[in-house]
Amino acid sequence: MTPLDPRLYLVVDPVHGPADPLGVVRAAVEGGVTAVQVRAPRATGLALYEATLGVLMTLRGRGVAVVVDDRLDVALAADADGVHLGRHDLPPVAAARVAGPDLAIGWSVTGPDDLEGVDPAVVGLLGIGPVFSTATKPDAAPATGLGGLRRLAGEAAALGVPSVAIGGIDAGNAADVLAAGVDGLAVSSAIAAAPDPGAAARALRAVIDRRVTG
Numbered sequence: 001m002t003p004l005d006p007r008l009y010l011v012v013d014p015v016h017g018p019a020d021p022l023g024v025v026r027a028a029v030e031g032g033v034t035a036v037q038v039r040a041p042r043a044t045g046l047a048l049y050e051a052t053l054g055v056l057m058t059l060r061g062r063g064v065a066v067v068v069d070d071r072l073d074v075a076l077a078a079d080a081d082g083v084h085l086g087r088h089d090l091p092p093v094a095a096a097r098v099a100g101p102d103l104a105i106g107w108s109v110t111g112p113d114d115l116e117g118v119d120p121a122v123v124g125l126l127g128i129g130p131v132f133s134t135a136t137k138p139d140a141a142p143a144t145g146l147g148g149l150r151r152l153a154g155e156a157a158a159l160g161v162p163s164v165a166i167g168g169i170d171a172g173n174a175a176d177v178l179a180a181g182v183d184g185l186a187v188s189s190a191i192a193a194a195p196d197p198g199a200a201a202r203a204l205r206a207v208i209d210r211r212v213t214g
């Protein structure tokens, strides 16, 4: 299993997203993306499985973890590195019972209720958001804004679980989002729908690295 480095986490829909999804994934990783989530909410299980295999093959040997959104069965069948779960999916404890300790488990946080009962021994990453409104997830909860993100990131840190912010993040707001106290940025359209996904990833990564190096 490749460990999940949360600094710049690309969320991509290889089934109904960009015309050349594997090209986007390759360019984004060359630009500095550190983890990739395969999220295809309208896809069949078969399409999601095949898309995940494609992303895993594309990234083999590059040290970039591949996570499947929602579907534990697909993550396990494809031998992915992780699964990302939300309140409509299997609860993390149930998923861990099936998956064992090696699969990274992510959990969505839209407000303080979603942090109740989070077990740091089970959940390895919290996805907090949406921070801003986004067309990528029409059924998303109301945006947290930067103030809400700051409070939730503080609670995540107190639990000892790393967190990423998600929803409407781009290179223009990335510094403010990071300043709220998250460990990384989860980004979809600002990379996957950019005319040059590699350049978009590089611009985001520059903001992230500037924070790390001061």
Ligand SMILES: Cc1ncc(COP(=O)(O)OP(=O)(O)O)c(N)n1
Residues within 6 Å of the ligand: 009, 011, 037, 039, 041, 069, 070, 084, 085, 086, 087, 088, 089, 106, 107, 108, 109, 126, 127, 128, 137, 164, 166, 186
């Ligand atoms: C990193 C990350 N954070 C949050 C989400 C949202 O997950 P969820 O609430 O289950 O919604 P869907 O993505 O399944 O529509 C995510 N996918 N990734």
Ligand SMILES: Cc1ncsc1CCOP(=O)(O)O
Residues within 6 Å of the ligand: 011, 039, 129, 130, 131, 133, 134, 135, 136, 137, 140, 166, 167, 168, 169, 186, 187, 188, 189, 190
């Ligand atoms: C999957 C998800 N969960 C909360 S917001 C969101 C969509 C993020 O996409 P974008 O980066 O295009 O706003």
Ligand SMILES: [Mg+2]
Residues within 6 Å of the ligand: 069, 070, 084, 085, 086, 087, 088, 089
């Ligand atoms: Mg989900």
